[in-house]
Amino acid sequence: MKHPDGRVTTIPVHNNEDLPKGLMRKIIREDLDLDLNEFEAKYLDWK
DSSP states (O other): OBBBTTTTTOOOTTTTTOOOOOHHHHHIIISOOHHHHHHHHHHHHHO
């Protein structure tokens, strides 16, 4: 995923297993610097 300021975050996918909820929230909030609603909107646009 790429942030508008140019930062890039790689989200790991291992054998199609779900990421733990806490790790996913950490990636969204801290690495992507988005709130959950912003992430959801971007995810739905991408999907």
